[in-house]
Amino acid sequence: MNPALGLAALAVVIVATIAFGVYGLRLSRATSDFYVASREISPLWNASAIGGEYLSAASFLGVAGLVMAYGVDMLAYPVGYTAGYLVLLLLVAAPLRRSGAYTLPDFAEERLGSTAVRRVAGVLVAVIAWLYLVPQLQGAGLTLQTVTGAPRWTGAVVVAVVVTGVAATGGMRSVTLVQGFQFWLKLTAIAVPAVFLVLAWRSAGAPALTGQDVPRFSHSTVVRIQDPVRFDVTEPVTVRVRGGLDGTDYRGRPEQAVRLADGEHSVKGGASLTFPAGVPVPHQVGLAPASGAKWAAPLSGAGGRSHPLYAVYSILLATFLGTMGLPHVLVRFYTNPDGRAARRTTLLVLVLLSVFYLIPTVYGALGRVLAPQLLLTGQTDTAVLVLPQLTQAGEGGKLLAALATAGAFAAFVSTASGLTVSVAGVVAQDLLRGSTRGFRWASLAAGVPPLVMATATDGLPVADAIGLAFAVAASSFCPLLVLGIWWRGLTDLGALAGLVAGGGLAAVAVVLTSVRGPGRGWSAALLEQPAAWTVPVAFAVMVTVSLLTRHRLSAPDVDRVMLRMHLPEEVGAQPAAPAVPVPAARRTGIRRPSAP
Structure with a gap:
């Protein structure tokens, strides 16, 4: 690809991001503007913003790369990413919005009345967000290196600087405007080249995708x-x-x-x-050659992955339940005007994601016959970037590649923006008293650790790395939210023990996987995809410890919070959003209005 076109695409995304951020800054005045955009975001724009931040490097690049390398089993990722919003719609969206919280730690303290649970939740928010941020920055570095030849750390630094600046200056309102715009840019950037990609495949005689042979070079x-x-x-x-x-x-x-x-x-x-x-085509060490028939057969272990049945179910469990535990997703529901709008937002997100996730699969499938050399270099994550130019000669191919590059950078910027805001909100409330100035300083601090990790390590395949963040979220916040919203018997000690057990075990598995890299056998499968055993452990520990500590429940306090979450807006008036985060107000002695 022409480096000048790649840099032009990057410049367009950065300029548009900064422009929307500046416009949002003009609208951001009160503390609630920075944390939850004053709870005034419409369902359609909020759904676009959720899609913008949710369709990350794993969605734009990683899904196509994994499908290309490992076959149809990897469709578990987009299925789980999308279906997770169905669970969110049914169990979490409206009650969480009615709780009146600003962040997940806010919810934990409001529901359980425990500062200890709040602190552990705050640590887990940072861990999950940083695990999610690292592959975004690494994907940005890979993209910039692919299109311009620049050192890989350059892209990570560019994205980190842009998103930190937008989050620090305009808060949630600026980020919402940026992400809503970037969703539609990403959808256009991946869909338009896909049309030409299919036409090129058909003009080449539509070579079979599911034949009995392994990928071969069709020409010199x-x-x-x-x-x-x-x-x-x-x-x-x-x-x-x-x-x-x-x-x-x-x-x-x-x-x-x-x-x-x-x-x-x-x-x-x-x-x-x-x-x-x-x-x-020679394959990178660790990636076993697979015929088209094996690649297209479910649970065949294409690409050399061991124990595919366990891996698929664990991926589905992590993505299906982990969605509700992602801090940058949940904070979106605090920006809706009411619970009904939160449900409508979630339904629209399901529609938008379902449309988007049809397209990366096309890139992954056609990449095996149109760009098999990526199996040698191991850079299957770049299929979305290189296929348009490989299949379209001349200026048309260069323009399509530039469009795909713009979409990729929009994916990195929008997701990283949401994650930065989530971490900044937690840090600002717990350490800096919830002020606007504190939020800005927290935004700067939130981007440093993942930038260091992204530039210091090579990392796993993008979608695999983000899947580990989903596993930690599913093993910690999913049990806390489901039990906290729907079971009045959850106690503070039960929640604390479950968060530490589930989140801690999943985090240890993530660290070991990152250090040792992909492996073989059951020990590697259990560590690389831990959700299948860490999620049940977290639920079991929370329930067991809560039953053993029932004496710690305060019935009036629990009933008040449960009523606030489950009482429809039509029955009782929703308490007005406080001018400062609820737990901060409580610590200063301000009484929150009782639920109706």
Whole structure:
């Protein structure tokens, strides 16, 4: 891709983001503007904003990359991402909005009357948000490197600076305007090139996606290597090489013909390999070649993933239940005028996400036949970026690639903005007394740790990394919300024990997976996809400890909070939103109005 076009696409997204942020700043005056946009966001725009921040690097790049590499089992990710909003609609959206809280820690303290639970919830909000932010920044670095050749850390720094500035200056109102605009930009940026991609596939004779053969080069193909990579060759092949291959430097001389035997080989960054037509595509070490039929067969272990049945169900559980525990998603429901608007917002989100998630699957499927070299480099996450230009020659292909690049950066910026606001809200309320100035300083502090982690580590595939954040959310906040809203018997000690057990175990699994990387066998499967066992543990611990500590329940306080969450607006007047966050008001001695 032309680097100038890539930079132009990046500039358009940044300028538009800053423009909407400045406009939102003009509307942001009170503290509630910064935290919940004064609860005045309409369902359609709020649904667009939720879609804007929810369709992250995992959605725009990662789903296509995983489907391309590992087959139809990876459709569990988009199915779970979308279906999670159905659970949110049925169990959480309206009661959470009626609770009057500003953040998840607010809800925890309001429901359970415990500062300890609030603090643990605050720590988990930061952990989940940072786990989610790291792959956004890494995806931004990968995108900028792909389209311009810039160092990978550059994209991470650019996105971190932009989103921190928008969040710090305009708060939730600015971020809402930015994210609503960016959803429609992302949908356009991924849908338009997909149309031309399908037309190119048909004009090439519609090569079969589900045949009995493994991916092969359809024509003589030059594979340019950006980062060092190790790959497996299944059939001996003669390639032309420029650069470092298997410890020999072929740089500074004409392309050298080299015979690659069966087995593992290594190539240095900056090298290029030219493969003849018709030979099987070597795959990155750790990614097993799979025929089209195996790739399209559910639970076949395509790509070499072990225990696919367990992995699929664990992914579904993490994404299905983890959605309700994502702090940047839940904070959106505090911006609705009432519970009815919150339900309407969730229904619209289901529609918008269902439309969007049809498209990355197309990129993943066609990538195997139109850009199989990505299986060698291991950069299947870039399929959405490189396919438009590979399939469309001339200026048209460059423009489509630039449009896809703009959508990718919109995905990083919008999701990172929501996450930054979520962490800033928690930090500002718990440490900086909930002031507007405190929120701005907290926004600056919220972006530093994930930026350091993103630039210091290579990371997992984008969707895998975000799936781990979903696992932590499903193992901590999902039990807290479901039991806190629908079971009056939940006690503060029960919630505290469940948060520590479920969230702690999932977090340990995430750390071990990140350190050791992908592995084989049951131990690797349990750590890489922990939700299937950590979610039941969290629910069991919360219920068991609550039953053992029933004496700690205060019936009048519990009844008051439960009434506030479940009493429809038509029956009783909703208490007015306080000028400052509720727990902060309580700590200063201000009494909150009782529920009707």
